[in-house]
Amino acid sequence: MKTAVLITIGDEILSGNTVDTNSNFIATQLKEIGIKVLSIFTIPDEESAIIATLKKAFGMADVVFTTGGLGPTKDDITKKAYADFFEDEMVFSDEVYEHLRTYLEKRNRLWILDHNRDQAMVLSKAKIFLNFYGTAPCMILEKNGVYCFSLPGVPYEVKPLVKDQIIPFLKEKLALDSIVTRIVSVVDIPESILSETIEEWELALPKHISLSYLPIGSRVKLRLTGTGKSRTILEKELDSEIQKLIPLIGENIIATHEDKIEKILGELLIGKKLTISVAESCTGGELAHLITSVAGSSAYFLGGIVTYATQKKIDILNVNPRTVEDFTVVSEQVATEMATGCQSLFKTDIAVSTTGVAGPGRGEDGKDVGTVFYTVRIEGGEVTSKLFLPHLERLDFMNFVSQKILQDIVSLLIKKNKSPQLY
Incomplete structure (x- = not known):
């Protein structure tokens, strides 16, 4: 099996200010063609660190990727490190410069062409893949049978370079399992x-x-x-x-075939010709976000509403004010009435509600952080559940609860089918 090492270059990654999504994407694409990623390194914008990591990577793998450090500013030094490592020199590429000029002209930014002139400097031995979504090209170099790809750091530039140019290149050059x-x-x-x-x-x-x-x-x-x-x-x-x-x-x-719970749910809903709606409070729209992240979700998702304020639960979802007074807004009873109101509002086969305390402070009714009640109402029946997740930070709480609810819906739908098809 062919192997790869990924190197992410950038102080902003190490500081935590920027999340490295490129490595996940590249690793996934490589896996699809039979290349296994052995290691992922994250290193600073320092020439010595880049060279040292390249040396290590070339002793480990058949393919090496670097991302980042290719901008026009002084702290982008990847090309200089490449020149030292590959014992090569920088040359001016008329092809890259003309591409850069055209790219900037189409975006009415030709006035910064001179400031980006260094983007047209490439290693003399490098094969070039032009970047149609940015200014820094991808350089491909080969040393001792190992292919090395120098990519920019911007994810929306990395993805088309990898999918449209690098993957076909590797499939042609390597005998892959x-x-x-x-x-x-x-x-x-x-x-x-x-x-x-x-x-x-x-x-x-x-x-x-x-x-x-x-x-x-x-x-x-x-x-x-x-x-x-x-x-x-x-x-x-x-x-x-x-x-x-x-x-x-x-x-x-x-x-048994699908990975993401929102896609599993979507296939079930389409197969059973069911519709769904959501009434959210503590999840803040995360449920609706997950459901609608699936292409074709308009076939089954009719709508959602975030009734964050207690009064809006009463005004829009017809939650009884007495229920709130007797049991508090974060309660099984309010979750049940929210789901009933949601189903009535959207006229769906399935309605889901959430009410809880995402934190960091206690709820207005004094409930502990991490408390959540949610109701899944399917046609005339309903199931209300409680979770207590005080250890989760706010965004993690919202995501966990939303994932768990979708999982519960899937389980309920499969159990209603005596001979379930596994999606």
Whole structure:
């Protein structure tokens, strides 16, 4: 199997001011063509650090990627470090300069062309991939049989360079194995018990198929990864292994083909021709965000509302003021009435509500941070649940609760079907 090392360059990454999303994207793309990422390094904008890490990477992998440090400012020194490492010199590229001029002219920014002239300086031995979404090109260099790609750091520039130019280049240049991954989503069973339950099955897996446990909220994703020459054979082998797994934990499996819970839910809703709406408080729109992040969600998601203030729960969702007075706004009773009002408002088959305290301070009714009640109302029936998550920060709380609710909906829909299809 071919291997890769990713190097992220930038003080802003190390300081925590910027999140490195490039490495995740590149690793995912490489996995699809059978290249395994061995290590990801994050280093400062220092020439010595770049050179030292390049030396280490070239001793480990078949492919090396660097991202960042290619801008026009003085702290962007990646090209200088490359010149030292590859014992090469910088030359002016008429092709890159003309591309840069055209790019800036189309955006009415030709006045900064002279300030970006250094972007047209490239290593003399480098093959160039032009950047159609930015000013810094991608340089490709080869040393001792290892290909090295120098990419800009802006994610929306990295993605098309990798997908449209680098991946086809690697597929042409390297003899690559196939890697096939399947995710089995498991709920309502602790990871330790799950491991014991499927231990015999796991130990019997072929050597070219690996298993990983990936907890996400209260769900465990079992990731099966097969490596070999034939993608078709690998897909059949993974299907066979999953069929052996189903008799062991079938009642806990909610999906065998899809990864993200919002996509699993979407496929179920489309298959059952059901619609859904949400009335949110403590989740602040995260439920609606997850549901609508799936392409085609307009087929089943009719709408959502964030009734953050107590009075708006009363005014819009018809929550009874007496219910709030008797039980407080963060209560099972209010969650139930919110879901009923939501279903009435949007006329959907399924309605979901959330009311709780995301923090950092206590709620207006004195409830502890991390308390949440949510109701899932499916047609005429409903289930109301409580969670207490005081250890989670505000945004993590919103995401966890929203993921858990979608997971519960999926479980409820599958249980309503006597012979569930696993999505």
